[in-house]
Every structure is written in structure tokens, then in C-alpha cells.
Amino acid sequence: MATLEQLRQTVMDVLTEQAKFYRRGFAREPQTEIVQVFDTVHDHFQIAALSWEGETQIYNIFFHLDIKGEKVWIQVNNTDESIAELLLERGLQKSDIVLGLQPPYKRPYTGYASE
Amino acid sequence: MATLEQLRQTVMDVLTEQAKFYRRGFAREPQTEIVQVFDTVHDHFQIAALSWEGETQIYNIFFHLDIKGEKVWIQVNNTDESIAELLLERGLQKSDIVLGLQPPYKRPYTGYASE
Numbered sequence: 053m054a055t056l057e058q059l060r061q062t063v064m065d066v067l068t069e070q071a072k073f074y075r076r077g078f079a080r081e082p083q084t085e086i087v088q089v090f091d092t093v094h095d096h097f098q099i100a101a102l103s104w105e106g107e108t109q110i111y112n113i114f115f116h117l118d119i120k121g122e123k124v125w126i127q128v129n130n131t132d133e134s135i136a137e138l139l140l141e142r143g144l145q146k147s148d149i150v151l152g153l154q155p156p157y158k159r160p161y162t163g164y165a166s167e
Numbered sequence: 168m169a170t171l172e173q174l175r176q177t178v179m180d181v182l183t184e185q186a187k188f189y190r191r192g193f194a195r196e197p198q199t200e201i202v203q204v205f206d207t208v209h210d211h212f213q214i215a216a217l218s219w220e221g222e223t224q225i226y227n228i229f230f231h232l233d234i235k236g237e238k239v240w241i242q243v244n245n246t247d248e249s250i251a252e253l254l255l256e257r258g259l260q261k262s263d264i265v266l267g268l269q270p271p272y273k274r275p276y277t278g279y280a281s282e
Contacts, residue, residue, distance in 0.1 A: 087233070089204055089211040096204040098213075100231070102242055107270045111243050113228065116215075118202070127217055128226055155222045 054148050059119050063097050064090055066138045067115060070131075071099050074114065078103075084110075095119035118152070123165050125152040136164065169263050174234050178212050179205055181253045182230060185246075186214050189229065193218075199225075210234035233267070238280050240267040251279065 054062070071088045078084040084103035091097070097117045103110040115135060116128035126135050126149065136149055146164045159166040169177070186203045193199040199218040206212070212232045218225040230250060231243035241250050241264065251264055261279045274281040 087211055088209055089206045089213065090209065091204045091206045094203055094205065096202055098204065102267075104270060109243075109268060109270075111228070111231070113226070116226070128224075152217075153224060155219060155224075 053122070054144055056119065056122060059122070059124055059144070059148065060092055060095070062139055062142050062144055063117050063119065063124055065142060066135065067097055067099050067117070069138075070115065070133065070135075074099065074101065121167065123148055123150050123167075125150045127152040129153060168237070169259055171234065171237060174237070174239050174259070174263065175207055175210070177254055177257045177259055178232050178234065178239055180257060181250065182212055182214050182232070184253075185230065185248065185250075189214065189216065236282065238263055238265050238282075240265045242267040244268060 067088065071086050074086045078086060081103065084101055087100045087102055089098040089100065095118055099114040101110065101112045101114065112130060113128055114131050118125040118127055124139060124144065129135055136151065139149055140146065150165045150167060151159060151162050154162055182203065186201050189201045193201060196218065199216055202215045202217055204213040204215065210233055214229040216225065216227045216229065227245060228243055229246050233240040233242055239254060239259065244250055251266065254264055255261065265280045265282060266274060266277050269277055
């Protein structure tokens with residue numbers, strides 16, 4: 053079981069990598085800002101994009117992860133990247149991770165932690 | 168002109184009040200979590216709601232404020248509360264605030280800072 057500090061560091065490492073990836077991807081669109089939100093007091097972690105297309109504001113949350121009950125909760129993932137797999141590659145166990153984006157009744161069947 | 172520390176504290180005070188308001192509002196829906204995201208390193212501040220209705224996840228960002236260039240940027244406000252007015256009530260000046268949710272060309276006409 054990972055320590056709280058390991059969970060935080062792993063989440064921030066994975067999301068920092070993802071933010072870099074999206075910043076490279078949007079390098080030709082300087083009006084697009086990739087925002088990295090790391091709240092290590094309340095343990096909420098996000099990557100979001102802020103942009104404008106003409107008069108229309110674009111606001112997209114790519115990822116929202118929380119740490120609670122000494123687990124990483126993947127709450128939102130609006131990309132096709134598996135954040136859970138990236139967390140596993142960096143040494144977390146499935147039992148350290150809750151797929152919060154799955155309905156509660158499905159979580160016991162995911163192979164990951166249920167809560 | 169407010170100091171960076173005053174800007175941060177005012178933003179966090181206003182959003183903490185808003186989070187309390189929404190927590191009271193959702194008190195009878197224990198499945199709804201009001202999430203307060205304060206990143207004082209990158210200066211991003213948010214209030215979000217996470218919930219489930221049956222198999223459907225509800226994820227709503229009520230507010231997203233940033234501090235950049237020694238101004239408060241109101242980036243997202245999905246409520247009918249004027250966050251700008253709440254910031255003014257707590258002592259900020261219009262020149263401390265950018266209405267980032269207005270298209271850039273409109274900002275010079277808002278009475279608030281343009282950038």
C-alpha cells in the first residue's frame with residue numbers, strides 16, 4: 053500500500069506529464085491555456101484547457117483526480133488516455149486506485165478498489 | 168492595488184463562503200460532494216460538484232478563478248451569483264479583476280481590467 057505522500061507525488065507526476073503533452077499539442081494555438089491545478093491541502097488534482105474560438109469560450113476538464121481514504125480516485129477523464137494504467141506504470145497497485153468515474157455499483161467488478 | 172496575498176485571500180474567502188452555501192443547499196443529497204480546489208502555487212481556484220444520478224455522473228464546475236498578472240481572472244461562473252461583486256464587497260477594486268469569461272474584445276468595455 054502506497055503512502056499518502058507517494059499517492060500525491062505519483063498523481064502529480066502523471067498529470068504533469070499529461071499537461072506537457074497537451075501543451076505541446078496546443079503549441080500552435082497560443083490562445084489555449086493548459087491549466088494544471090494541484091491542491092495538496094484538499095487533495096484535488098486537475099488538468100483543464102481554457103481557450104476561445106471567436107466569441108465562444110472553451111473550457112474542458114481533461115482530468116480530475118482526488119485522494120481520499122488513502123486512495124487515488126479517478127473522478128473525471130475526458131481523454132482516451134487510461135490514467136489508471138499510467139498510475140500503475142509508476143508503481144501504484146490496483147488496490148490504491150478507485151475508478152470514481154464508474155457508477156458505485158460497478159466498482160467492485162473493476163479489479164480496482166471499490167472505495 | 169491589492170497585493171498578491173490580498174488577492175489570494177479574498178478569492179479563497181469568497182469561494183469558501185460559496186462552498187458553504189452549496190454544501191448547505193445539497194445537505195439532503197449526501198451523494199453530492201462540493202469540492203473546493205485551491206492551488207496557491209499555480210493560483211487556480213475552483214468550486215465543483217461531483218455527484219451521481221443513477222448511472223449518470225454529474226460533474227459541474229461552479230467557479231474557476233485564476234490569479235495572473237496580479238489580477239483576479241474570473242474564468243468560469245456557472246451560477247447566477249456575481250463573483251465580481253462579491254470580490255468588490257470584500258475590498259478589491261474593479262482594476263484588480265478581469266472578466267475572463269467575457270470575450271477578449273469586450274473586456275475593455277466591462278469597467279473591469281482588460282488584462
